[in-house]
Amino acid sequence: MIKVTINNINVEVKEGTTILEAAKKAGFAIPTLCYHPDLKPKGSCGICVVEVEGMPALKRACMTEVVNGWNIHTNTPLVRTTRKTILELILADHDMDCPTCIKNNRCELQNLAATIGISDIKYRKDPQTKKDIDNTSLSIVRDPNKCILCERCIQVCEEIQTVNALALSKRGSETVITDAFDTGLGNSVCVNCGQCTVFCPVGALYEKSDIDKVWEAINDPEKHVVVQEAPAIRAMLGEEFGMEPGTLVAGKMHAALRRMGFDAVFDTNFTADLTILEEGTEIVGRITGGGKLPVITSCSPGWIKFMETFYPHLSEYVSTAKSPQQMFGALSKTYYAEMKGIPPEKIVSVSIMPCTAKKFECKRPEMRDSNYQDVDYVLTTREIARMMRQAGIDLKEMPDEPADDPMGEYTGAATIFGATGGVMEAALRSAYFLVTGRELDDVDIVAVRGMDGVKEAEIDVDGLKLKVAVAHGLGNARKILDKVTEQLKNEGKSEYHAIEIMACPGGCVGGGGQPWGSDMARRTRRGETLYKEDKSLPYRRSHENPSIKLIYEKYLGKPNSEKAHHLLHTHYYKRSKIDGKVIND
Amino acid sequence: MDSEHQCQCAQQNEEELYPKLEEMIEQHKGRPTELIMALHKAQNLFGYLPKKAQEIISERLNVPISTICGVITFYSFFSTVPKGRHSIKVCLGTACYVRGGQQTLERVEKELNTKVGGTTEDRRFSVDVVRCIGACGLAPAMLVDNDVYGRVKSTKIMDILKKYE
Known part of the structure; x- marks a missing residue:
């Protein structure tokens, strides 16, 4: 242990502790600006300077490790003037x-x-x-x-x-x-x-905000505005209204959206279940039919553009299933439009996402299988919270309401899509059924949960050992993709059957559209909330969702049918590492 | 018509240099720490750093293109603008500045219709500024290639430049 004093208060800390952390332990907050708990300290701003007795120059608290016997002062006239000057220059x-x-x-x-x-x-x-x-x-x-x-x-x-x-x-x-x-x-x-x-x-x-366009659509009596919310939203929206990180607000969110004037409040969780049926069927088909393995998930649009740019040689391995957002968009202007007798050109399809890449995804030229742009506008968690505040909605006071039929019902398998490992867990729950015809006894596949950068698991499906991997954050994705690339090159096949990749650390609960002021600790709490909701729901396997059974019966036929392929599947491109534009071979 | 023809020739010549670039940077392949050496070689070869050369170096050395652009814009030695056949350097050191270096520069810019750091359309001249060339006694001074010109009057500039084709 290392003993130092901070403003004459004795404190004992472990070796490798920074002045910033030691001061916190002694009860002193040192102001910071460039410092962030999830990043390596860089000390570029200089706001956190402190005085150390016997040292000629001020030390940056965020990146200086304490040395035994140091007497550190965080609030001297020199420290205060220096901080003030630095801040004045920044301002x-x-x-x-x-x-x-x-x-x-x-x-x-x-x-x-x-x-x-x-x-x-x-x-x-x-x-x-x-x-x-x-x-x-x-x-x-x-x-x-x-x-x-x-x-x-x-x-x-x-x-x-x-x-x-x-x-x-x-x-x-x-x-x-x-x-x-x-x-x-x-x-x-x-x-x-x-x-x-x-x-x-x-x-x-x-x-890039779409708030004005969505208000305009809501206020246009000619338009029928439908809304979907991603699984992760229900675990983070509360933070924007002063609630504890990880408060589950699914019911309040549906109620609030209805009060804002959306004509139909659905849920992306419905198409998350649908994704599992489409992707799960694809995985099982590829395993039993000798197709390309591993199957890599396709829900995360940041990951998809990353793959197209840096790993285009793996594009044939990525599932052709669209993301839940885009499946929803295509169905809102076909299935729902036909069922309700509303002309699709009058439907405005809005999605609430924890994600900025979804804004890019909805404008991809191939995402028009309904013959219209399938999803018109994407709002981040931050934008929908801003709109709710503009509308005078206090989320805390909202009642709990369910989403609308026929695209609102969801299972626990869908809700965990929002956390890293969730898509894989949901897929395994259904893949087991698709292969064996029996249900998995214990649906909790904890090996793929949690915040480790790369996770692996092996599931026994009637003697067939399914090897899966999960990565979140694109740096972690590189680790597993480089390994797969090597295996495919040297051995002609990979040890993995399926891989889940999410672009953002923590999965969608850590998405680029999440509330400001987030760190890994918050992302973790939101993920835990989704697993809690999963446990509380009547159905926890996607194939059990009655609304999913209905849509196949009434509209799509069966998973991977021709109609399903037309509306729910997509293809990928190769992109330049210089400007990210599509390269036509 | 003439200038257009010349320009294409220049580009053709540039294209021919790329196999040479590949050869020169072969030893730096997969070594991101040797970026600056590779950039130096490329600049010596082309006289500047064309975008395509930056892309090739990015690919071969495995350095992100954003990092390469960051390095090139940081060091004033590197240029992304093609250099002219002759380089004009107007001194703006203290002595030259007080004795009219700025006016010399403005005149050069006006006559050649190009700004500091730029190159004339016919690639005859590039214009740059230097801070003191040690010829303070001759202020205001100007360098064209390796020739020093002292007490440069702005009216004399075109006479000087005429000598360089």
């Missing part, structure tokens, strides 16, 4: 249009200015240096005028996601964070995962 180079900024009231820089006590900015920015806002991406907006160069976005893009869309460019006062040729994120390898928008402490990176 001087920052567009301070706070009331109209998307981050207003949720900005870490704003909070820091309040904490440190900045009353006057001595330096002002030259208005000539105004930079263009990057609007080229379908998912993410980048405003360099707000950027404080903390580099969190670069870190998450490089270290956690290994996409490397963003980097520092130029030098000195001209330094900007931008994509490769500064031609905009829409013309780069960015996979739209939106983790940069979650890690950005200010309003420099955020989702």
Whole structure:
């Protein structure tokens, strides 16, 4: 153990503890800005400086490990003046249009200015240096005028996601964070995962909003607006209304959406169950019919663009099943439209997603199997919360209401789609039935749960040993994909039968559209909530869902039928590692 | 018509250099830490760093293209603009600056219709600024290739540049 004093308070900590952590233990909060618990400390901002007796220079608390016997002071005149000067300089180079900024009231820089006590900015920015806002991406907006160069976005893009869309460019006062040729994120390898928008402490990176268009549709009496909500939303929306992270708000969410004026409130969980039937049938077919193995899941659009860019040689292994969002979109303008006798051109299909990449996915040119754009607008968790606040809805006070028929009923297998490992677990629950005709006794497949980056499990299906792997976060995905690539190259086959990949750390509960101020601890709590809901539901296997049985009986025939293939399956492209554009071979 | 023809020739020549680039960077293949060496070689070969050369280096060395662009824009030595056959460097060191270096520069920019860091359309000249070439006694000074010109009057500039084809 290491003994140090923080502001004359004795504290004992383990070796390798930083000053920041030791101070916390002693009851002192050191202000930080570039520091984030999920990232390696980089010390780029300098706000966390402290004095250490006997040291000539101030130390950055986030990245300095304590040494036995150190006397550390976190609140001296020198420390206070230094922090203030640093912050004044950051603010001087920052567009301070706070009331109209998307981050207003949720900005870490704003909070820091309040904490440190900045009353006057001595330096002002030259208005000539105004930079263009990057609007080229379908998912993410980048405003360099707000950027404080903390580099969190670069870190998450490089270290956690290994996409490397963003980097520092130029030098000195001209330094900007931008994509490769500064031609905009829409013309780069960015996979739209939106983790940069979650890690950005200010309003420099955020989702491209569709709020106005959705209000317009809701207020148009000619339009029939249907809405679907992803599995993860019910575990995170509450946070936007001051509820504890991980509060389950499924029923309140349905009630709130109805009160906002959506004409039909459905649930993406319904098509998550449908995905399992389509994908599960595909997996079983490939295993028993000698098809390409492993089957890799296809629900995560960030992962899909990543695969098309960096692992196009594996595209034939990826399931052809569309994501639940896109299955829902196609069915809302066919199955539902026909059933209700509503012309599909009058239907506006809206989805609520924890995801920014879904905005890109819904605009992919092939996602028009209903002969219309299958999903019209995608709203992130943050956007729907903003709309609810605009509508004066207090989520906490909402009653619990179910979603509407015929696309609202769901099983526990669908709800766990929102957590890493959930899709695999749901698929195994049904695959077992599809192969053996019997039900799996214990549906809890805990080996694929939890926050380990790569998880593996082996399931015995009547003597057939199914080997599966699960990865979340694209850096972790690379580990398993490189292994599979090697195996396929050297041995002609892989040890795995099926692999689940989610682009975001934690799965969808850690998506790029989640509430601001998130970290791994919150992502974990949201995931646990989904497993709790799973346990509480009457059906826990997708193939048991009565509404799923109905849609096959009335409309689709059977899983992987011709009609199902037309509406619920898709294909992939190869993309350039330079600009992310489709390459036609 | 003439300039168009010339331009295509230049591009054709550039295309012919790519096999040479592949050869030169072969030893750096799969070694991201040797990026700057590879960029130096490419710049020596082409006179600047064409986008295609950056893409090839990214692929061969296994360095993300965003990192390469970051390095190129950080170091002023690297250029993404083709260099002219002759380089003009106008000195803006203190002595030259006080004695009218700025006016010299403005005149050069105006006469050649190109800005600092740029190259004329016919690729005859590139224009850059330097901070002191040690010829303060001759201020304002200007370099064309390796020739030093002192006490440059803006009216004399075109006479000087005429010598370089």
